[in-house]
Amino acid sequence: MQQPRSALSPLPDIVRGPSAPPRLPPRPSPPPPAPDFLVIGLFALRLTKRLIESLEYYPGRDADIIWLVNFLSPFHNEYELAKISGARRDDYLATYQSIVSRMKKQPKYPMRFMQMNPDRSAQPARRGSEMERPRDMTDVERLEIINFCDAAGEWGSILPIPAREAERMVELADRRKIADLDEQYYEDERPTTNRAKRPLTWKMALRDPASTDIVDYCIRGESNHLYEEPDVDEDIVYRIIPGDAVTDEELDICAGNFSSDYGVWSWRAHLEMGMMAEYGKPIHMSRVRLRAQCLPEGANNILVTVVTKDDRHVGHCFVSQWMHGDNRVWWITQLVVVKRYRNQRRATRMLQALAMHYDVGRSTQRDLVGIATVNPYSLCAILRVFGRGIEVLPSKPDWEKCRIRHTPLLSAACEPIVGAAPLSYIRNAKLSQGKLIANTRFFVDHATSEEAMERIIHSMNQQVSGPWEWLFGCLEPGHEYVCILDYSYDQEYKMDLALFDTPSVPNEPCLGKHAASPSKALFRAAFGSSRPPEQSPTPVRYADIDRYLLEVPESCVLDLNLSNRAHASLHGSMRKLIYEAKELIAKHLRVLPTIMGAKHIPRDLRRVYQTANMIFPLPGQIQTWGDFVPYVQEVFEHGINTEARMLILQAIHFQELRETDEREQKERAKNASALAKxxxxxxxxxxxMDTKEKPGIEPLAYAAYSLKDNNEERFAKSRTKRQQPYTSHTRDGT
Structure with missing residues (x-):
């Protein structure tokens, strides 16, 4: 495609036109169709943003800056032109000229325009100052001038370019590189012996795990008016380095980032490991230990780093790849992001770069991606890239009943993979029976991990009506989560978040039905309908149970051996509910308040606490257990059994929601079976009916002759049959 010529290149000499008879005016023709794509000047957009930022506030200024930032965010700074199409082209045509129009109407626009002009020869000379002698410009200065002149042309102004530099400036303008977002990812290939940057190229080369290429990937997300791509400002790239090419300097940087930003020792570490592991002190990692743990022999080892524009490493991911039978195993041994650069999808993009570089999930071999970690957010990253995201992960009981695609393998399937690992601490780890937890004897403090787990559980229970249980379980000292995914590439999966439009889903039976929103489609595929469950056959009388627990304090004893199931004053069903609630508390005490904290309290319980008889009636904004429990503790601040009473009520509600969810699942399965039938x-x-309407048409047998010959042969056979006289056959066939 021919490069667009600069709008302000020197005009050709004016010559007299050839003598020719005058032509009649042409007939009006329809306007040409709009092109499918446009080639635009990114330099002009960047200069527009810079000029607007230098102006004083005016209506629409902030919105214009936000639009320019978001529009430019997917494009690397080394590209000065861009090919745009579809919605991006329509957005540009509808918005950019309006932004320029508002900018030009500002009173200080002419002054800022002249101040930004990089051509010093066009600046008015000060009185009494000597004229500067012309000097040779650098290509950078020439490009700045031609870019500003072309941008001024888009704004409706004409600026001359220095005559002695015109030819070189036009040549540089013709060399502008064009970015094309039809390819979402692009890479920078470099030889292993040269770490200097080269211009980015728009191609993808899939490599074998034993490849020795060092490649930088620039991954940018889709921009919008509310989201600013964080990787653009830092010009971040994701660098793939084979294990054999990892230098001691890079190991020192990774070990330093791990030591300062990973975690601290737990109280158990001092007992198990002695003076080297002091409680609360950061876990120190040396270069030698890092090489031994993350670059083992017998595997193809890879290092993925997050590198800023000033060549600082702000995150890394070590991966070891080996064969398990005919399957390729990709084990993430260490995933660390510096604290200042977290919560911006850097870990996810390191895994994306790994998957793109080594064609993970695209080959004919089966790819298994695994990790052992104490950090639930690391699990979220691996589920986002190699699964379908944490938000479509089923609850633990559902996952144990039925194997669902894109979810972690069961513990029994993980054991042979873990046992064959070339990593000694993984190979010697003992998996807990029926749980995705392994004892690796890594005694890191779990306070941060538990806080992250509680956030995930609370968020997930806001999205679904039934109780959602964390399928990985709770960590014991020295244990880590284990997650292995059977991954195959799916081009339709875009790694987008799939959350509900509402912050929480009402779950009490009496609230009625709620319409589903379009963004719930992915949840319906995993969990079914997110509408509130129907009225249960025998509604639980929470108000009566709460009154009994309040009047009989000994009934709130949670120890099953002391409670002895003796609640003679209660109806049989209520007695059973309380005892089953205590059994549930003994099993799920650590996560029960977190699960139920996002659920709406039952309606009859809310009605009792909102009556005028209460000293402090329940405020209307308190809807969930998470808000209701602190309210009750404040109302009954001197009650000795308040905490146990609230736990029992939450456990009963948990069981009711679970039973309702199971009934809905059975009903959905029944309806699906009936629909299929x-x-x-x-x-x-x-x-x-089709066969009955066309009795003379038979399926055509495969033959080498044509359909016409076949029809003629059939017609001849039928005519012959009509001409044969009727004859009867005897038993022996004569």
Whole structure:
């Protein structure tokens, strides 16, 4: 494609036109169709943003800056032109000229325009100052001038360019590189012996795990008016380095980042490991230990780093790849992001770069991606890239009943993979029976991990009506989560978040039905309908149970051996509910308040606490257990059994929601079976009717001759049959 010529290149000499008879005016023709794409000047957009920022506030200024930032965010700074199409082109045509128009109307625009002009020869000379002699410009200065002149042309102004530099400036303008976002990812290939940057190229080369290429990937997300791509300002790239090419300097940097930003020793570490592991002190990692743990022999080792524009490493990911039978195993041994650069999808993009570079999930071999970690957010990153995200992960009981695609392998399937690992601390780890937890004897403090787990559990329970249980379980000292995914590439999966439009889903049976929003489609595929459950067959009388627990304090004893199931004053069903609630508390005490904290309290319980008889009636904004429990503790601040009473009520509500969810799942399965049966019946009936309407048409047998010859042969056979006289056959065939 021919590069667009600069709008302000020197004009050709004016010559007299050839003598020719005058032509008649042409007939009006329809306007040409709009092109499918446009080639625009990113330099002009950047200069527009810079000029607007130098102006004083005016209506629409901030919105214009935000639009320019978001529009430019996917493009690397080394690209000065861009090919845009589709919605991006329509957005540019509809918005950019309006932004320029508002900018030009500002009173200080002319002054800022002249101040930004990089051509010093065009600046008015000060009185009494000597004229500067012309000097040779650098290519950077020439490009700045031609870019500003072309941008001024888009703004409606004409600026001359220095005559002695015109030819070189036009040549530089013709060399502008064009970015094309049809390819989402681009890479920078470099030889292993040269770490200096080279211009980025728009191609993807899939490599074998034993490849020795060092490649930088620039991954940018889709921009919008509310989201500013964080990687643009720092010009971040994701660098793939094979294990054999990792230098001692890079190991020192990774070990330093791990030591300062990973975690601290737990109280158990001092007992197990002695003076080297002091409680609360950061876990120190040396270069030698890091090489031994993350670059083992017998595996293809890879280092992925997050590198800023000033060549600082702000994150890294060590990966070891080996064969397990005919399957390729990719084990993430260490995933660290510096604290200042977290919560911006840097860990996710390191895993994206790994998957792109080594064609993970695209080859004919089966790819298994695994990790052992104490950090739930690391699990979220691996589920985002190699699964379908944490938000479509089923609850633990559902996951144990039925194997769902894109979810972690069961513990029994993980054991042979873990046992064959070339990493000694993984190979010697003992998996807990029926749990995705392994004893690796890594005694890191779990306070941060538990806080992250509680946030995930609370957020997930806001999204679904039934109780959602964290399927990885709770960590014991020295244990880590284990997650292994069977990954295959799916081009339709875009790694987008799939959350509900509402912050929480009402779950009490009496609230009625709620309409589903379009963004719930992915949740319906994993969990079914997110509407509130129907009225249970026998509604639980929470108000009566709460009154009994309040009047009989000994009934709130949570120890099953002391409670002895003796609640003679209660109806049989209530007695059973309380005892089952205590069994549930003994099993799920650590996560029960977190799960139920996002659920709405039952309606009859809310009605009792909102009556005028209460000293402090329940405020209307308190809807969930997470807000209701602190309110009750404040109302009954001297009650000795308040905490246990609230736990029992939450456990009963947990069991009710679980039973309601199970009934809904059975009903959905029954409806799906009935629908499939009806569909098969209709298809069978339709096929029968088609055959009945066309009795003379038979399926054509495969033959080498044409359809015409086949029809003629059939016609001849039927004519012959009509001409044969009727004859009867005896038993022996004569």
């Amino acid at each position: 009806t569909t098969r019946s209709k298809e069978k009936k339709r096929s029968f």
